[in-house]
Amino acid sequence: MSKYCAPITDMKFHIKGNSAIDNDDAGLILDQAAEFSEQVWGSVNQHGDQNGCRYKDGKVLLDPKIRDAFKAFSEAGWMGISMPEEWGGQALPEALSSKVSEMLTSTNQSLCMFTALTSSACKALISFGNDELKQTYLHNMVSGNWTGTMCLTESHCGSDLGEIKSSAKINADNSYAISGTKIFISTGDHDASDNIIHLVLARIKGAPEGIKGLSLFLVPKIFPDNNEYNSLSCIGIEEKMGIHSNPTCTMAFEEAKGFLVGEENGGIKAMFKMMNEMRLGTSLQGVGMSEQSFQASYQYAVERVQGQSLDKKLRGQTTGLIGHADVRRMLLTQKAFAEGGRAFCHYCAELLDREKAGNDAEAAKLLGLLTPIAKAFLTETGQESASLAVQVYGGHGYITETGVEQIYRDGRISTLYEGTTGIQSLDLLGRKVLGDQGQALMLFTKQLHVLSKSILKQDSDTELIQLAEQVKTLSKEWPQMIQNVGMKALQDHGEVGAAAYDFLMYSGYVTLAYFWLEMAAKAEAKLQDNDTTTFSESFLKGKIKTAKFYFARILPRIQAHQAALQSGAESLSLHEEDEWYF
Numbered sequence: 416m417s418k419y420c421a422p423i424t425d426m427k428f429h430i431k432g433n434s435a436i437d438n439d440d441a442g443l444i445l446d447q448a449a450e451f452s453e454q455v456w457g458s459v460n461q462h463g464d465q466n467g468c469r470y471k472d473g474k475v476l477l478d479p480k481i482r483d484a485f486k487a488f489s490e491a492g493w494m495g496i497s498m499p500e501e502w503g504g505q506a507l508p509e510a511l512s513s514k515v516s517e518m519l520t521s522t523n524q525s526l527c528m529f530t531a532l533t534s535s536a537c538k539a540l541i542s543f544g545n546d547e548l549k550q551t552y553l554h555n556m557v558s559g560n561w562t563g564t565m566c567l568t569e570s571h572c573g574s575d576l577g578e579i580k581s582s583a584k585i586n587a588d589n590s591y592a593i594s595g596t597k598i599f600i601s602t603g604d605h606d607a608s609d610n611i612i613h614l615v616l617a618r619i620k621g622a623p624e625g626i627k628g629l630s631l632f633l634v635p636k637i638f639p640d641n642n643e644y645n646s647l648s649c650i651g652i653e654e655k656m657g658i659h660s661n662p663t664c665t666m667a668f669e670e671a672k673g674f675l676v677g678e679e680n681g682g683i684k685a686m687f688k689m690m691n692e693m694r695l696g697t698s699l700q701g702v703g704m705s706e707q708s709f710q711a712s713y714q715y716a717v718e719r720v721q722g723q724s725l726d727k728k729l730r731g732q733t734t735g736l737i738g739h740a741d742v743r744r745m746l747l748t749q750k751a752f753a754e755g756g757r758a759f760c761h762y763c764a765e766l767l768d769r770e771k772a773g774n775d776a777e778a779a780k781l782l783g784l785l786t787p788i789a790k791a792f793l794t795e796t797g798q799e800s801a802s803l804a805v806q807v808y809g810g811h812g813y814i815t816e817t818g819v820e821q822i823y824r825d826g827r828i829s830t831l832y833e834g835t836t837g838i839q840s841l842d843l844l845g846r847k848v849l850g851d852q853g854q855a856l857m858l859f860t861k862q863l864h865v866l867s868k869s870i871l872k873q874d875s876d877t878e879l880i881q882l883a884e885q886v887k888t889l890s891k892e893w894p895q896m897i898q899n900v901g902m903k904a905l906q907d908h909g910e911v912g913a914a915a916y917d918f919l920m921y922s923g924y925v926t927l928a929y930f931w932l933e934m935a936a937k938a939e940a941k942l943q944d945n946d947t948t949t950f951s952e953s954f955l956k957g958k959i960k961t962a963k964f965y966f967a968r969i970l971p972r973i974q975a976h977q978a979a980l981q982s983g984a985e986s987l988s989l990h991e992e993d994e995w996y997f
């Protein structure tokens with residue numbers, strides 16, 4: 416089985432020291448996180464997959480090794496890394512903590528979901544909870560003594576939350592009695608923390624129908640003031656494809672006592688705070704999948720000897736798999752998605768930091784635009800990378816022992832939860848682009864234009880001219896694409912649904928092209944200045960070569976998405992019911 420090694424050098428390539436933390440301290444934290452994730456979480460990843468969780472007498476029991484690995488995480492203080500000091504956190508920038516999250520999800524996606532859900536629940540409480548709720552719950556959640564969940568899904572509704580039936584009735588003491596059954600609740604019950612704090616979407620009696628009538632409630636498993644159990648229970652866990660050591664629970668709330676978070680009927684706004692955090696966290700899962708897949712594939716491709724290369728330099732020689740152009744195509748695809756995705760996530764984390772610092776409307780707008788792209792595109796490409804890992808390993812990739820099939824199985828959920836790729840696509844095209852007349856998109860494409868122009872105006876005959884020319888063209892083409900869809904959508908809203916997926920994938924490839932150009936330009940500048948102390952010459956040259964690969968072999972996929980998008984809705988509406996013949 417291959418060994419994951421946290422890509423610290425590449426992470427450091429993005430980190431910029433600031434007033435909150437200097438480069439040396441940031442580097443130290445990354446080193447410690449790498450050690451923890453590789454040694455503690457990585458070492459139980461396959462064990463957790465094979466041993467799963469157990470449901471016994473109404474309780475969920477984690478495997479003891481998984482439970483201990485989670486406790487080690489809390490005890491080491493990692494949960495509070497980006498939380499405010501007021502609640503016991505370390506208040507470090509998201510730009511740094513997102514790197515730690517990537518390492519954690521790369522070594523153990525199941526365990527990382529415990530922490531991601533808790534951290535997002537804390538952030539929703541910080542933004543929308545009243546003082547009493549914050550004082551009662553946040554310290555223990557930030558320390559990891561208590562974990563959090565997100566309870567949205569019901570058996571009849573997942574994507575369409577407007578159909579939620581769980582109800583809330585006000586009690587005499589202004590708390591609420593919550594009733595209903597939620598399915599697929601990650602970490603809904605387990606024995607790794609002293610308490611579990613559920614954030615539940617439900618409808619107050621008499622509230623409007625649809626999402627506008629939903630409110631958010633904090634519903635503890637155990638009441639902190641008297642240690643009594645609330646009237647809620649886990650009534651079963653799912654058998655599933657991957658993330659076996661993360662319990663997926665059916666939760667029954669039977670007049671469970673809950674407390675309003677935010678305003679009555681303002682639940683979606685508060686829950687979106689949590690979901691957007693989770694969506695960015697899920698995009699890191701995609702990057703983690705690409706990185707693990709790349710590392711495992713590379714190690715195998717170097718070791719495994721098979722066949723003779725057709726390459727000029729190696730012709731006639733027996734070679735490692737890496738001697739075959741087609742295998743290198745797969746490795747470079749994974750590397751391009753991993754490192755390009757990391758740069759993209761880093762930028763989103765910086766936007767989060769700007770937003771947190773306050774009153775940055777531009778950061779909020781950009782984050783709104785980029786979140787669905789990051790979530791959907793980076794998980795789709797993460798899955799492509801994982802599938803390629805199985806391919807690089809050949810038949811051995813299909814065998815459990817090698818470990819790469821687990822990356823694929825665990826990661827397969829990432830394009831489904833936190834809003835499927837289809838739902839992210841509608842959010843992007845319908846709400847974030849057409850809904851604001853393309854303003855946020857223009858803000859971002861301006862950055863593409865500025866970067867490409869700055870490279871093009873350099874006197875030196877830089878290798879990057881051609882790449883910059885392409886980005887400059889795309890900065891104009893991308894917003895133009897929506898004009899056509901927008902016009903058609905005025906006649907038929909179905910045009911938006913038909914165009915959304917291709918628009919999202921197009922947007923993802925163009926966004927990654929921008930980040931690859933930026934990284935290549937930075938690498939080239941360092942090479943020209945002979946600045947190779949922190950980042951070696953090979954690392955910098957590798958960056959430029961991967962950028963060229965991306966532009967030559969991956970970016971052309973946009974043409975297919977563009978053609979599909981422009982073909983309109985007609986080809987998707989041709990079949991009469993009987994014509995779906997099988």
Ligand SMILES: Cc1cc2nc3c(=O)[nH]c(=O)nc-3n(C[C@H](O)[C@H](O)[C@H](O)COP(=O)(O)OP(=O)(O)OC[C@H]3O[C@@H](n4cnc5c(N)ncnc54)[C@H](O)[C@@H]3O)c2cc1C
Binds near residue numbers: 833
């Ligand atoms: C392992 C696991 C963990 C989970 N964890 C949680 C959790 O912690 N908390 C929680 O609340 N939920 C959780 N979920 C639920 C998850 O978020 C939902 O499964 C997901 O949102 C999709 O909903 P659905 O399964 O009902 O699919 P559906 O909504 O039925 O969608 C099925 C398909 O139809 C498409 N589709 C649906 N509506 C539209 C539309 N309007 N336009 C275009 N396409 C559409 C979707 O894209 C998808 O491809 C989890 C699920 C799993 C499997």
